[in-house]
Amino acid sequence: MSPVEIGRLLPMMLVFDGTGLIDAVGPTIEKIAPGLVGRSLGDAVRCIHPAIEGRAGAFRAEAGRRLRVELPGEMRVADGAVRTVFRGVVTSLPNGGGLLDLALGADPMPALRRHGLTARDFGVIDPIVDYLYLIEAHGLLLSEFERLSQRLDQARAAAEAAAVTDKLTGLHNRRAMDAYLLRLSRQRGRSFGLMQLDLDYFKSVNDTLGHAAGDRVLEEVAVILREEVRAGDMVARMGGDEFMLVFEDCTDADLLLAIAERMIARLERPIDWEGHDCRISGSFGITLSDYYDVPDPARLLSDVDAALYEAKRSGRARATLVRPDKAA
């Protein structure tokens, strides 16, 4: 077989004779490291592993083994860049020389770019083109998955926020409050105040002016509550015209009573809806976690509800504190 024909089958081969001179190279080797024909094996090829001398006999002795080699004459190796490391395998030839066939390693991309190799530079049935196709398809899929997972993350965050938010007022909802109270009551030694608000005369606003007016009132109430508490305090609309507030690190019942009075004063200012004055007020029930040895959320909620009921019964528009001796 002529070297040209061998080169067509094995475009990255080098043939050397028994004295170690290179007789012929495949067209792709000529492209990567031109002018190797006539040079000695020792000059043209450096075997990294195993570290063997550049004699024909040394290469023949490794026949059949996978070698790692580089070509000192490789072109387009920029300053500071490393030479391409090839895989190689030697077959002994009857004339005392041999054929060294090379291939690109696990990541053929850098060498492809460096030498501008095309499918024509590889054997016609070499699956390297499929391999490159797969690398490229893989990269595309990865970036598509990346984008997909970002979209899913955003969607999940939005869904999570929606699940704990009251749509009308933007306050937290009952689900959020229940989870929050449970978390808080499990932290030992954590004091907090709990305040429940039920609007007074809200039903008559709804009945006389309609639900749109009622919604407007609820929005305004939410604004008032937010403004009258600290930024970190938990405010939730539990449903209907019922609200719940939690004041962390609070042990001062008088302070909570004062806050409730302030809120009542603001709630009683008429709220404008399309030229109509909506007049409401509010009744509060208040308790403190310090009243209990072990604050159980269900117990606190039922006590604060009882206090609220008492406020309503004794004339509305007022705040009632759970009596500590009744709590405990």
Added chain:
Amino acid sequence: MICKSLEGFVIDQCGSDAWAEVRHDLPVPETGFEALRSYDDALSQDVFARACAATDRSHDALLEDLGHWICVHPPLEPVRRLMRFSGTGFVDFLYALDEVPSRIRIALPGLEVPDFHLLQLDPGVFRIRLHWHVPGGGAFLTGVLRAMADDYGTLALIERADCTREDGGWHETLHVSIFDQAHQEPREFRLGASG
């Protein structure tokens, strides 16, 4: 992936209002199709039917234009690149059609593509038969082949012949006649050029 392409095509060609019209009362995801998800065949067919009306094209014309568009739409350059991996010339590309299902399988298991059979009738004259579970594969391939013939700089005539329903699937036939493989300069393609 097919639904996502259609979505992109309709939006690119006719605007997002047209796409809104298409998806109107169909159970299409709010945020659009995901390229990596599989959707129900029935939904895909509904979407295609609507898209035909929105783009004022017949079913086959829509698929053909879609096949052409995914190869030439600049943001989808990676698709063209993947196509070019199939061969160094247009004839090689045709020969590689037989390997398309296995190529797709290694890259994206789960995407169902037609089976292709290529027969060379005369020098430069080919017959492609394809078999798929839905009709329209031939029209889509016609669009792809026209785009890729241009890409390779080849002057070729691609015609759709018959389309028959057999044993639950669709058999379609295309005829390809190549007049000049080097009619124009092929578009640039280098291995390892991406990324």
